[in-house]
Amino acid sequence: MSAPIHPETRIGHVHLKVADLDRALGFYCGVLGFRLMQRYGSQAAFVSAGGYHHHIGLNTWESAGGQPPPPGTTGLYHLAILYPARAALADALQRLNAAGIPLDGASDHGVSEALYLRDPDGNGVELYRDRPEAEWPRDASGDLAMTTRRLDLADLLGSAV
Template sequence: MTDNSTQTAGAIDMPAFVDHSHLKVIDLPMLSAFYRQVMGLETIEKSASGETLGVGGRPLLTLTTDGRAARAPRNAPGLFHTAFLVPDRKALGRWLAHAAHGNVPLTGASDHLVSEAIYLDDPEGNGIEIYRDRDRSEWTYVPDGTVKMATRRLDLQALYDEAPKDGWSGQENGTAIGHIHLQVSDIPQADAFFRDVLGLDVMARYPGASFFATGKYHHHVAANVWNSRGQPKRQDGMSGLSDYTIRFNDPARLEAAVKKLDALSIPATRTGSTVSLVDPWGIGLKLTA
């Protein structure tokens, strides 16, 4: 594997970024095999009830099971997709060729102007995006500070044709979680939480969705109501997104968020530099520095 970590630094070198995703699963061996064989992650740590996977020693995804998880309804708040950011277009094409040769079913592919993305689901219906960012010189910012995004058809055949066909042995070093996309119940509530409490900027809006980030990245967190508008909080025991982690490179921003949580009487517990809470939709959230 080549070390292209500097090329994905745009997402994870910001004042805050999504560092980790944790899924509660029904069939741990099956999901582990999928994320290793299809998505190209490697096992970093393993126990009887869980497994942490990542790339180049960097933990990205934890899978846990207690044997009692029930499949979450499609309209429940939770995960829309975990988005794995690869270093460049060549890496995306190499993964596409691997998926095509393995007859991996895809659910979509889009050119978002700032990025090129491919979508699929894991065997338990958890959404996945794998994408590469265009260089920031190709992004278009508008006067209000947001970034222009769209959903256009991605030419998968061209991406496949350009890809090296010399075999694929997993994701390249530098692969990270570029963002996490959530299903929530209400967009104004999402704006109030991610912008006003956690201090992320609104970088784009679609009908029924907001996109939040720090450092003028296109988005570290997205929230939509396309399937989940008005739905109640997640229930304990549901499969899917158990929690996710936002890491603050700037500790002052973490402390500012903690003060706002306190002011709003949002319950949170602190262990060292990590603050754990449950977001407004019943999803676990860890804030760390």
């Protein structure tokens, strides 16, 4: 077995194929609130939270006017966007509600609270916040014991600032 990956390694960004760049920017910037960092005409754009060069790349290089992949094929299951606090996740839910974007699900995993939805191109999107590690559920031997329960959306919205 090889040595484990360096513990400070992180996923830096995700790059998505989209059918319509303006529509994708309307969702990621207009609804979720990411900032457009750079755009290459109608072919590609890079968006960010907090001024990073990009967290999400969007392109139409191989997908302009395309359809989402059919069920039963391999590919991206979802991208996950980590919010820094419960109030920020509640804000995201308010944005989705205001835009009329339905959720596919909402779960409390013990370690995190998550909202699941689809972007305009059918890509799975998870919006979530982690609980502090000291609150993570553990079994009798101390191993992580994640769960999946229904997330109380009214309670989450009550956390909005």
